[in-house]
Amino acid sequence: MPRFAANLSMMFPESPFTDRFACAARDGFEAVEFLFPYEWPAAKLADRLSEHGLTQALFNLPPGNWEWGDRGLACRPERGVEFRESVDLALEYARALDCPRLHVMAGLVADRDDREALHTTYIENLRLAADRAAAQGATVLVEPLNPHDMPGYFLASVPHALDVIAEVGRPNLKLQADIYHMQRIQGELASTLADHIDVIGHVQIADTPGRHEPGTGEINYPFLFATLDQLGYDGWVGCEYLPSGGAGSASGWMRDWRRH
Numbered sequence: 001m002p003r004f005a006a007n008l009s010m011m012f013p014e015s016p017f018t019d020r021f022a023c024a025a026r027d028g029f030e031a032v033e034f035l036f037p038y039e040w041p042a043a044k045l046a047d048r049l050s051e052h053g054l055t056q057a058l059f060n061l062p063p064g065n066w067e068w069g070d071r072g073l074a075c076r077p078e079r080g081v082e083f084r085e086s087v088d089l090a091l092e093y094a095r096a097l098d099c100p101r102l103h104v105m106a107g108l109v110a111d112r113d114d115r116e117a118l119h120t121t122y123i124e125n126l127r128l129a130a131d132r133a134a135a136q137g138a139t140v141l142v143e144p145l146n147p148h149d150m151p152g153y154f155l156a157s158v159p160h161a162l163d164v165i166a167e168v169g170r171p172n173l174k175l176q177a178d179i180y181h182m183q184r185i186q187g188e189l190a191s192t193l194a195d196h197i198d199v200i201g202h203v204q205i206a207d208t209p210g211r212h213e214p215g216t217g218e219i220n221y222p223f224l225f226a227t228l229d230q231l232g233y234d235g236w237v238g239c240e241y242l243p244s245g246g247a248g249s250a251s252g253w254m255r256d257w258r259r260h
């Protein structure tokens with residue numbers, strides 16, 4: 001049975017962020033993940049983890065200026081200094097939270113951009129991030145995001161992510177397989193998990209349409225959880241969804257599913 005981590009950026013929206021650790025523990029989660037921890041002191045978040053006996057499974061590098069439209073820096077040639085600073089800051093938080101996984105967002109591409117230059121920058125930046133992360137035993141992840149939710153995102157398909165991972169050539173660079181995005185990009189869920197299980201370093205879930213909890217849409221999650229078990233996946237499965245309604249919908253499906 002997969003081990004689930006609550007994504008505190010999306011789950012428990014009725015509670016302030018730092019109270020969501022308690023909500024996750026109350027609902028039976030042993031781990032949490034979130035997007036960006038940087039507006040809270042790392043020590044405060046570390047206290048929340050230990051207070052509730054939770055493991056930090058994953059978080060993201062700083063994405064640049066989200067309000068101004070940044071969605072990551074890694075492919076942007078003109079943002080090199082900021083990217084390197086973002087790696088160091090994320091690794092500092094990772095040490096404080098004892099977190100071994102960091103998601104590096106690629107960034108957006110515009111029509112006028114020189115794609116070759118973005119590609120070269122992305123590969124160099126991922127090597128740098130992976131090498132700095134390796135020094136503290138951490139893994140760096142790349143995640144294809146679907147073009148409906150994230151138009152213009154540089155890394156928009158699983159084959160592109162696999163090519164990048166191969167070219168970067170670092171053992172601690174892995175694929176973040178977000179099943180919700182994979183469904184909206186391409187489908188072929190079970191076969192993609194099976195074909196690439198060796199490079200999958202983290203899994204995330206949500207159903208579609210709506211990006212809500214499993215059981216609210218078209219994805220057969222019981223089948224995919226059994227597939228992950230058969231493949232021997234023993235990492236975390238991040239619950240990165242917006243509960244469809246009310247506090248109980250955040251994790252009620254998980255309790256029902258575990259009873260069977």
Ligand SMILES: O=C(O)C(=O)[C@@H](O)CO
Pocket residue numbers: 035060103105143145178181204240
């Ligand atoms: O949107 C997702 O899916 C993520 O996992 C984020 O880390 C990137 O926005």
Ligand SMILES: [Mg+2]
Pocket residue numbers: 143178204240
């Ligand atoms: Mg995701």
